[in-house]
Structure formats: C-alpha cells, structure tokens
Amino acid sequence: xxxxxxxxxxxxxxxxxxxxxxxxxxxxxxxxxxxxxxxxxxxxxxxxxxxxxxxxxxxxxxxxxxxxxxxxxxxxxxxxxxxxxxxxxxxxxxxxxxxxxxxxxxxxxxxxxx
Amino acid sequence: xxxxxxxxxxxxxxxxxxxxxxxxxxxxxxxxxxxxxxxxxxxxxxxxxxxxxxxxxxxxxxxxxxxxxxxxxxxxxxxxxxxxxxxxxxxxxxxxxxxxxxxxxxxxxxxxxx
Numbered sequence: 001x002x003x004x005x006x007x008x009x010x011x012x013x014x015x016x017x018x019x020x021x022x023x024x025x026x027x028x029x030x031x032x033x034x035x036x037x038x039x040x041x042x043x044x045x046x047x048x049x050x051x052x053x054x055x056x057x058x059x060x061x062x063x064x065x066x067x068x069x070x071x072x073x074x075x076x077x078x079x080x081x082x083x084x085x086x087x088x089x090x091x092x093x094x095x096x097x098x099x100x101x102x103x104x105x106x107x108x109x110x111x112x113x114x
Numbered sequence: 115x116x117x118x119x120x121x122x123x124x125x126x127x128x129x130x131x132x133x134x135x136x137x138x139x140x141x142x143x144x145x146x147x148x149x150x151x152x153x154x155x156x157x158x159x160x161x162x163x164x165x166x167x168x169x170x171x172x173x174x175x176x177x178x179x180x181x182x183x184x185x186x187x188x189x190x191x192x193x194x195x196x197x198x199x200x201x202x203x204x205x206x207x208x209x210x211x212x213x214x215x216x217x218x219x220x221x222x223x224x225x226x227x228x
Contacts, residue, residue, distance in 0.1 A: 002157060002159070004157070042218060042219075042220050042221070043158075043204060043218040043221075044218070045215050045216055056214075056215055058215050090157050090158070092157070092158075098214060099146070099208050099214040099215065099216055100146050100163065100165050100208075100214070102160050102163075103158075103160065105157030105158045105159065106157050107155070107156055107157050108156075108157055
C-alpha cells in the first residue's frame with residue numbers, strides 16, 4: 001500500500017460525457033502528479049501540482065483539467081470524452097517538487113468510454 | 115527531445131536465472147534515469163533511480179542498474195529471479211527541456227518460469 005488513494009477504481013461512461021477522478025496523496029506529500037496509461041500511448045505524464053499550484057504540464061489535452069485543493073487532494077476532470085480517452089489514470093505523490101523525488105503511485109482509476 | 119527504448123516487450127527466464135532488462139535512452143542533457151515495476155492491477159513502484167554520483171545503482175528487491183553514458187544505457191539486472199518478480203517493468207528518463215518531465219519506455223513484461 002503506497003498510501004495514495006484514488007477513487008473511483010472503475011468508471012464506465014459514454015462519449016461526450018464529463019468525469020472527475022479524485023486522488024488523495026500520502027500524508028505530508030505536497031506534490032501530486034497525474035499520468036495516463038493506455039495501450040496506444042503507453043504511460044504519459046499529464047500534469048503536476050505542488051502545494052496547490054500547477055508546476056509542470058505534459059501531454060494533457062485541453063479537454064482535461066486538474067486542480068489541487070487546500071487539503072492537498074487533487075481532482076482530474078475529463079470532459080467531452082472520446083473513445084480514445086479510455087485508459088488507466090494514475091495519481092502519484094511526493095514530498096518535494098522535483099521529478100527526482102520518489103513518487104508513490106496510487107492503484108489507478110480505469111476509465112472506459114463507450 | 116528525449117526518448118526511451120526498452121528492448122523486448124517480453125522477457126522470459128527460469129526461476130533462479132539472471133534477469134536482464136534492457137533500456138537505452140536518448141537525451142540532450144545529462145539524464146536522470148528510473149526503473150519502475152508494475153504488478154497486476156497496481157500502480158507503479160520505484161525500483162531505483164540514477165541522478166548523480168555512482169553509476170551502479172542498487173534498488174529494492176535485489177535489483178540494480180548501471181548507467182553507461184557511452185552506451186546511453188541503463189539496463190536492469192537481478193542475479194537470481196524469483197517467481198514474485200513476474201511483473202511489468204518500465205524505464206524512464208528525464209532531464210531535457212528544463213522541466214525534467216519524464217518519458218517512459220513501453221515496458222517489458224518479465225515472465226518467470228518455475
């Protein structure tokens with residue numbers, strides 16, 4: 001158990017819909033990272049927040065957005081969903097703000113878009 | 115731009131045999147290098163990382179990797195495979211672009227035969 005929790009575990013929805021994925025970091029960790037894992041694209045970094053502020057942005061679509069709240073939990077919002085958005089979405093957390101800090105991954109949310 | 119190539123999408127070994135998972139990278143700057151393991155239905159777990167200093171890096175579960183700049187490689191090894199090592203392994207590189215956003219390889223599935 002990494003100490004990072006993600007809800008829900010599974011999500012099935014239809015094209016065009018909007019969903020919200022939630023992540024609670026390990027106690028004391030200030031950074032939250034979001035990743036997408038799909039068969040087509042592999043594992044890709046989406047976005048990082050550190051103590052409530054966006055710190056780094058990767059291959060995140062404009063239809064996707066994220067935020068980190070004062071209690072440090074984070075949400076990833078996916079809108080206008082397409083079939084190709086079906087993937088595993090991982091959240092990770094670390095104590096520091098750099099990518100060299102050890103990241104602890106949650107179990108992921110599996111999104112299926114029908 | 116940076117990239118990672120993991121040679122062999124599947125590697126099969128017998129229990130007790132040497133494990134060698136290959137990773138080659140390209141990076142325009144001195145890289146940071148990582149190996150992660152992903153067990154079925156779980157998130158990624160950091161095995162080891164190279165940032166600076168000693169080029170032979172020891173990680174968890176008896177794994178180690180050696181950074182060879184001249185060969186642009188960071189191969190993962192373990193002297194004796196256990197059944198519990200069966201999992202997906204990902205190599206990642208970061209360092210280019212100033213933001214240190216990681217790029218992941220496509221992964222290698224390690225199969226361990228009794």
